[in-house]
Amino acid sequence: MKHLFLPALASAALAALSACTGEGEDAGKAACAAPAGVVNVYTSRHYDTDLALYEDFTCFSGIKVNRLEADADALIERIAAEGEYSQADLFVTVDAGRLWRAEEAGFLAPVDSKVLAERIPANLRDPQNRWFALTTRARIIIYNKAKGAPAGLVNYEDLAKPEFRGRLCMRSSSSVYNIALLASMISHDGEAKAAAWAKGVVANFQRPPQGNDMSNIESVAAGECDISLVNTYYLARFDTPEKRKVLDSIGIIFPNQATTGTHVNMSGAGLVKTAPNRENAVKFLEYLASDKAQQFLANGNNEYPAAVGVAPTSAVEKLGSFKADTLSAAEIGKNQARAALLFNAAGWN
Numbered sequence: 187m188k189h190l191f192l193p194a195l196a197s198a199a200l201a202a203l204s205a206c207t208g209e210g211e212d213a214g215k216a217a218c219a220a221p222a223g224v225v226n227v228y229t230s231r232h233y234d235t236d237l238a239l240y241e242d243f244t245c246f247s248g249i250k251v252n253r254l255e256a257d258a259d260a261l262i263e264r265i266a267a268e269g270e271y272s273q274a275d276l277f278v279t280v281d282a283g284r285l286w287r288a289e290e291a292g293f294l295a296p297v298d299s300k301v302l303a304e305r306i307p308a309n310l311r312d313p314q315n316r317w318f319a320l321t322t323r324a325r326i327i328i329y330n331k332a333k334g335a336p337a338g339l340v341n342y343e344d345l346a347k348p349e350f351r352g353r354l355c356m357r358s359s360s361s362v363y364n365i366a367l368l369a370s371m372i373s374h375d376g377e378a379k380a381a382a383w384a385k386g387v388v389a390n391f392q393r394p395p396q397g398n399d400m401s402n403i404e405s406v407a408a409g410e411c412d413i414s415l416v417n418t419y420y421l422a423r424f425d426t427p428e429k430r431k432v433l434d435s436i437g438i439i440f441p442n443q444a445t446t447g448t449h450v451n452m453s454g455a456g457l458v459k460t461a462p463n464r465e466n467a468v469k470f471l472e473y474l475a476s477d478k479a480q481q482f483l484a485n486g487n488n489e490y491p492a493a494v495g496v497a498p499t500s501a502v503e504k505l506g507s508f509k510a511d512t513l514s515a516a517e518i519g520k521n522q523a524r525a526a527l528l529f530n531a532a533g534w535n
């Protein structure tokens with residue numbers, strides 16, 4: 187964990203985002219707002235491009251963004267342990283389940299903001315407005331294109347069919363992305379069917395769970411296994427001249443288009459109850475929901491904007507449009523503990 191606050195400086199990336207107004211470095215600096223305090227962000231988003239976004243916010247608002255970066259679970263423990271003495275204003279993380287854990291730890295506060303209520307869909311924020319999505323990512327099925335689209339594979343539930351025996355490669359069940367997916371299936375299908383699905387998928391493994399989404403994409407492209415589950419932004423990372431061969435070898439399926447829609451997870455942020463700079467934190471949250479910030483957040487990691495009416499412009503746009511599952515992210519968080527138990531019972535290590 188990084189134990190010191192770091193100023194959010196990213197000059198090179200900021201050039202891509204552009205200065206607030208004016209031409210040239212001096213003009214950009216002259217146009218920035220006068221200093222107006224700070225906001226302290228505890229974040230597990232580890233994308234360097236976010237730093238330029240922080241600096242842009244400082245330019246137009248005058249509020250300096252201080253950042254403490256660490257693993258989400260470590261940050262949750264830290265904020266809870268710091269209690270009323272915490273310097274955290276905002277908690278930022280990359281999974282709905284972790285936002286729910288922060289909510290359960292009792293240190294997030296509701297935010298009454300017309301901007302956030304209008305910009306962020308109800309299913310992508312806490313019912314009591316204690317956290318809000320910043321970006322989303324879809325969990326999709328991929329297959330080896332040379333072997334052809336697997337017949338009868340349309341929904342997540344189909345992955346448990348016996349005709350796919352020995353054809354699946356997956357990452358560990360400890361992955362928050364797999365836990366979130368199974369948590370959503372508990373909500374949609376009930377615990378008994380979700381448990382049966384997990385057992386059926388385990389029976390169809392080509393090999394024990396291993397690697398991550400990136401390595402499983404490479405395994406499917408190489409024909410080492412036929413089918414896997416991955417997040418869209420990992421697939422978009424292969425959209426480069428050097429990795430194009432891998433991407434061209436992959437076919438994709440957005441599951442459950444005729445039923446619940448494709449499962450999405452998110453990155454999000456919540457106001458800390460003891461925030462020493464509450465007003466500045468709310469201003470920063472509202473800024474993150476703006477068109478400009480949404481595009482930059484999403485493009486920085488090939489994700490989808492969470493705000494209403496903001497179209498994706500990163501590499502994920504090339505994957506095609508799809509119907510997303512509108513299940514409340516709060517439901518996903520609530521069911522994650524049960525999902526982990528079902529995975530263990532199914533032998534999905």
